[in-house]
Amino acid sequence: MRTTPLAGLRVVEIGQAVAAPLAGVILADLGAEVIKVEKPDGGDDARLWGPPWVGETGLSFHAYNRGKRGVTLDLKSSADVAQLRRLAQDADILIQNLRPGVVEELGIGPEAMLAANPRLIYCSIWAFGYAGPLRLAPGFDPLLQAYGAMMSVTGGPDDPPTFAGAAINDKSTAMWCVIGALAALRQRDATGEGCVVDTSLFESAVALVETPLNGYLASGEVPPRHGTGSPNLVPYQLFQTADRPVCIAAGNQRLWVKFAGAVGHPEWAEDPRFRTGRDRTANRSALVEAIRPVLLAKGREHWVAAFTAAGVPCAPVNDLAELAATPQLAAMDLLRQVPGTDLRIVGLPVSLNHERPAPRAAAPSLGQDNADILGKAAPN
Secondary structure, three states, X not given: OOOOOOOOOEEEEEOOOOHHXXXXXXXXXXXXXXXXXXXOXXXXXXHHOXXXXXXXXXXXXXXXXXXXXXXXXXXXXXXXXXXHHHHHHOOOEEEEOOOOOHHHHHOOOHHHXXXXXXXOEEEEEEOOOOOOOOOOOOOOHHHHHHHOOOHHHOEOOOOOOXXXXXXXXXXXXXXXXXXXXXXXXXXXXXXXXXXXXXXXXXXHHHHHOHHHHHHHHHHOOOOOOOEOOOOOOOOEEEEEOOOOEEEEEOOOHHHHHHHHXXXXXXXXXXXXXXXXXXXXXXXXXXXXXXXXXXXXOOXXXXXXXXXXXXXXXXXXXOOHHXXXXXXXXXXXXXXXXXXXOOOEEXXXXXXXXXXXXXXXXXXXXXXXXXXXXXXXXXXX
């Protein structure tokens, strides 16, 4: 980028797996110097997450650690803990997602680190949060999809609880961490003081089920699952066509009228069962059963063209190969080349003045910057 908005910021990341490393990547792509601290014996566990593999290292590690510098510290060693404290004294932000309770045991918790550097923004990523009976419980994304009721609202009414295919709690927690850190920096500009930023996979999971949870709190009723459909809007779901499925999103009254016309049944718009949004949700089964045979009569491309011409929002259900080949993905320049490698990975989903932040370097080898930053050799 011609400009790197976070240039001059120094971040120390003691991160493993996804959430903390992804928070570090966001800051690194935006220009911050991010120093990743790993254990000498094997480093971040994600180095062994594969396939696919890039050499001996899993692709996930490369994606979530690009553009960082890398050092190794044995945090069971008092000398190495002292080195970490020295690093933090010169840092603006520290991000950690070690097992809950470990940082306090090691003497690198927020109180100790803020005492050493009162301007530090200390970011902790928890599994279940900094308070409550599960404060010290470990957690990974699928556990929080289960505990946070996400699985219970995903899938069809007769399906077993269904896991989302993406690590949505990890990734949203990384974003909340960055939002909190940047807000804390803004506050520091005014006060001169750092602060503690806490977020967790549990809080992210609850935030992501906000709509159905709010509905339960208002009504006392656990909402049923509607498969690919919405509990509030109909038709707003996948439908099978003669060959492949298509997603329809007639999200308001105007679009419902257009949809009825596009499928050759303009009379549906005046049918008392379907006239208003409330009518359609009350008679969901009847409407969906009426639509299904109509869409089964012709193929996906026909319906995508017909709905597009009518102004009804719709989309083909792409697989990953189809997504990778879409002109829209190419036009948005979302796939980024990692410097010094053959890797293309998904970049940050944000642009500044129509310029997308780019990876500035490959992920570090284990301890590659030990000599430069710590004055010691990398582990063998």
